Amino acid sequence: MDTHKHYWEDFNVGDTAPMGERRLEAAEMVAFAKAFDPQPFHVDEAAARESMYGGLIASGWHTAALCMRLIVALLGPGSGSLGSPGVDELRWLKPVRPGDELSVRVEVLEAIPSRSKPDRGLVKLRYTMRNQDGDDVMTMIALGLVLRRA
Numbered sequence: 001m002d003t004h005k006h007y008w009e010d011f012n013v014g015d016t017a018p019m020g021e022r023r024l025e026a027a028e029m030v031a032f033a034k035a036f037d038p039q040p041f042h043v044d045e046a047a048a049r050e051s052m053y054g055g056l057i058a059s060g061w062h063t064a065a066l067c068m069r070l071i072v073a074l075l076g077p078g079s080g081s082l083g084s085p086g087v088d089e090l091r092w093l094k095p096v097r098p099g100d101e102l103s104v105r106v107e108v109l110e111a112i113p114s115r116s117k118p119d120r121g122l123v124k125l126r127y128t129m130r131n132q133d134g135d136d137v138m139t140m141i142a143l144g145l146v147l148r149r150a
Contacts, residue, residue: 006079008121008146011111019104019127020070024058026098032062057095063102063138064090067129070104080147082120089141094131101132109141113148120147 026045033042037059040047048056075081096102110124123146129138 006075006081006146008080008111008113008123008148011108011121011123011125011146013108013111016105016107019067019106020074021101021103022066022070023099023101024062024066024096026056029056029058029062029096029098032065033059037061053095056098058097058100060090060092060138063092063096063129064140066102067104067127067138067140071106071127082145082147085122085143085145087140087142088124089139091139092137093139094135094137096131096137100137102129102137104129118148119150120145122146 030043033039039059041051041053041057042048042059045056048054105128107126107128108123109126111121112123113121123144125142125144127138127140127142128136131137
């Protein structure tokens, strides 16, 4: 998939592409968790060390939001994205820890033209987030509405 094209016709089943990378720092993880997921293993280093995780970990919602941020940053304002009707599957596979270097890759699973609105189509995409060791830490299968070329 050529990530410089952003219309429905550019999503071919089986195509894959990198969607960017980002390092996640402890302060950012704690700030997000305090605002949105204030569980002790996300916000308190001492409590996190005593938890089953043995240390501070990012909220899964933070990793999902970071995935979305990388996608939007890459596609930019020229994208034909019309938003999303939802996510079919979201899995947090391994804890994300302070200092992890995360990367996201996308795979096109389906591309279906709209029957009722010929100016758009639906794409089904699998996103895989990995850490610096190559471990999958999150997967998500999401749907996107995308404009077709005029």
